[in-house]
Amino acid sequence: MSAWDRFAETFLNGEVLARYLPSILGGVWVTVELSLLIVVAGILLGTALACLRAYRIAPLSLLIVVFADVFRSLPPLVLILMGYFGLPNVGFTLSAFAVLFVILTLTLAAFTEEIVWAGITATPKGQWEAARSTGMGFSQTLVWVVLPQAVRMVIPPLTNRAIAITKMTALGSVIGVPDILNQATTAQSFSGNASPLLLASALYVLLFLPLVIASRRLEARFAWRT
Secondary structure: OOOHHHHHHOOHHHHHHHHHHHHHHHHHHHHHHHHHHHHHHHHHHHHHHHHHOOOOHHHHHHHHHHHHHHHHHHHHHHHHHHHHHHHHHOOOOOOHHHHHHHHHHHHHHHHHHHHHHHHHHHHHHHHHHHHOOOOHHHHHHHHHHHHHHHHHHHHHHHHHHHHHHHHHHHHHHHHHHHHHHHHHHHHHHHHOOOOHHHHHHHHHHHHHHHHHHHHHHHHHHHHHOO
């Protein structure tokens, strides 16, 4: 058997791929569903926290800063394992899907809060003063004048962070979330063949490469022009 034949038998085994393709494609829908939920919930929560921080209420701002620092510092895998295996010990049980969603949403929210907060503080003071001089209140100025400018400035880091977090859905395989990686590793274990893992890799590329390309176009679309 030639080297190519051995490679094809190990990574491109048609019989193995045909047998496990339906279950791996089922994992694609789980990954897509999780990714969409995490991105929407994480960005909305993080943006809301950044807006609350703008009111500069000392106790509230401190809590937000602590939340952001903790979730940006701890590895998501550690939090996922703590949530899935630790919470039942105190009488609070969540499904593997729910644990992964909550942890990654909070992680993305922590990064989003810091990114959007940086955009709010980078908005020229004159924008605040001009809006307030027209009779707009603080909240109106924040929501209708400052926040749109802040979001536009932070589109590049925000999209990059969102993509990075959604790829972490693969961590759900360690607690049994039936995503692409979980289904592929299960198939690899039962078949004794690496073809499902190569298929999983190709599916990840098909899913996330368009997002990377779209993020580049989004960055160009909302870039400040001089």
